[in-house]
Amino acid sequence: GAVVSQHPSWVICKSGTSVKIECRSLDFQATTMFWYRQFPKQSLMLMATSNEGSKATYEQGVEKDKFLINHASLTLSTLTVTSAHPEDSSFYICSAREGGADGYTFGSGTRLTVV
Amino acid sequence: AQSVTQPDIHITVSEGASLELRCNYSYGATPYLFWYVQSPGQGLQLLLKYFSGDTLVQGIKGFEAEFKRSQSSFNLRKPSVHWSDAAEYFCAVGARGGGFKTIFGAGTRLFVKA
Numbered sequence: 001g002a003v004v005s006q007h008p009s010w011v012i013c014k015s016g017t018s019v020k021i022e023c024r025s026l027d028f029q030a031t032t033m034f035w036y037r038q039f040p041k042q043s044l045m046l047m048a049t050s051n052e053g054s055k056a057t058y059e060q061g062v063e064k065d066k067f068l069i070n071h072a073s074l075t076l077s078t079l080t081v082t083s084a085h086p087e088d089s090s091f092y093i094c095s096a097r098e099g100g101a102d103g104y105t106f107g108s109g110t111r112l113t114v115v
Numbered sequence: 116a117q118s119v120t121q122p123d124i125h126i127t128v129s130e131g132a133s134l135e136l137r138c139n140y141s142y143g144a145t146p147y148l149f150w151y152v153q154s155p156g157q158g159l160q161l162l163l164k165y166f167s168g169d170t171l172v173q174g175i176k177g178f179e180a181e182f183k184r185s186q187s188s189f190n191l192r193k194p195s196v197h198w199s200d201a202a203e204y205f206c207a208v209g210a211r212g213g214g215f216k217t218i219f220g221a222g223t224r225l226f227v228k229a
Contacts (some may be wrong), residue, residue, distance in 0.1 A: 034216070036219075042221070042222075043221045044159075044219040045219075046216065046218060048216070049216060092159060095161065104217060106158060106159045108157075109158040
């Protein structure tokens with residue numbers, strides 16, 4: 001079946017630095033990828049929709065300049081948390097949809113801790 | 116835009132007892148429907164999904180869910196719960212078209228008592 005690899009699984013960074021999270025579709029081409037954020041003991045909140053070759057569509061309230069999304073190829077989308085602060089600490093999860101398919105596949109998530 | 120409601124924040128059942136987790140959705144057409152499970156500190160695992168066809172969907176780990184259009188519901192069931200089923204369960208609704216955006220419910224935490 002379709003596999004989505006998310007890297008890194010966890011990362012600790014200093015406040016003020018930037019962190020890049022990768023989401024790769026391993027055995028299919030993903031025309032659309034989604035980025036979610038999950039606070040402790042809460043549900044997943046959709047941050048943005050990433051379409052290959054075009055700008056990401058951000059949900060209301062999500063800072064575009066803070067969470068940079070790049071979907072440069074059909075198998076890779078990246079989320080960069082810029083100038084990270086402790087309040088950005090969260091669990092970030094991506095999902096990918098194969099073009100023409102009905103399904104979504106989720107990555108295993110990245111736990112970001114900003115100290 | 117779609118929305119999804121999981122009315123129960125947490126549920127406690129005895130091991131061996133049956134389970135039903137509720138999910139109600141709002142969407143202008145027939146949506147894609149999913150149930151995911153998340154163990155503490157882990158990613159999401161897909162239990163089952165409904166796209167079309169038979170409204171009773173079988174999933175992994177002995178779970179099933181039934182799509183009821185008249186009630187806008189997609190409740191998850193399991194006839195006999197095991198202690199290892201204790202986790203957070205999320206119902207999700209995906210749009211058909213328009214970017215295929217998926218929205219998650221708030222989740223239901225399942226506790227299993229011996």
